[in-house]
Amino acid sequence: MDAKFVNPFIDAFMTVMPQIGFQDITRKKVSVKDKSAQSLGVTVLVGFTKQIRGNVAYNMSEETAKYIASTMMMGMPVDEFNDMAQSAISELSNMLTANAATNLATLGYDVDISTPSLSVGHNFVVKISSEQYLAIDMDLSGHRIEINISLQ
Template identity: 30%
Template sequence: MKAELINSFLKAGQDVVMQMTGIKLEIEKTYIKKPPFDKNDIAIVIGVTGELNGLTAINMSEDLALKMASTMMGGMQISSLDEISKSAVTELGNMILGNAASLLYNEGVKVDITPPQLLENEVINYSKNTPIISTLLKGNIGTIEVEVAVKTL
């Protein structure tokens, strides 16, 4: 996959997180992720269809998810992930991938996204034939891992 396509996902992640939470994320490391995969505290999984096909995931610790949900909800103190805070974090993932789809469209790649799914303490089931490009985005309150496992059709 071309770097420009991956950059669309990363730029979308950085931009949306900054807009919604005020947290600036910097790219720390990009690598090809290989099995076996660990369980993620929180993973927002979104499918990509169209000229690219596969899955994307935004992974974070539960603590970071709580902090982000709290910020998105006007600073309301949140001690555990309830339905409304899960919804806020899931919507953050949805906005990131929606933004990425727009950036990809501007690059001439037409894609659509599926509704987001929030997984807690689960392993993501990626296609065995699609490489997973993982990037760590680090901010002052934690690190988000953006995984892109898509292939061109």
């Protein structure tokens, strides 16, 4: 995968997250991984089509997902990862991916994104790519979100 596809996702994260109430955002490490990712508890997969093909998987713990959902819902307590919280996380993945797609369009790529697919659980593996993919660890006020990107 071409490394030029990384910055549109980092920029999207750094643009969208402050708009929904997060201020302490840090990019940690970028690494190359092979084929599949072990779920951290909540994984949202979004596909790309047209000039760029592939997918992005947002991977986080259930605690992180509840923290994000609570912030998105103006601080409403989220004690369980119910339908409302799942909807918030799916919407966040839409916002992040649409922003990244817009960033890719400014680089001259015509792209479409799919509807997000949210999975919950610890004992599953998500196939990200048939080869290697890039993983970006982002820290959101002490909460880890792994952005797994495989685009061609």
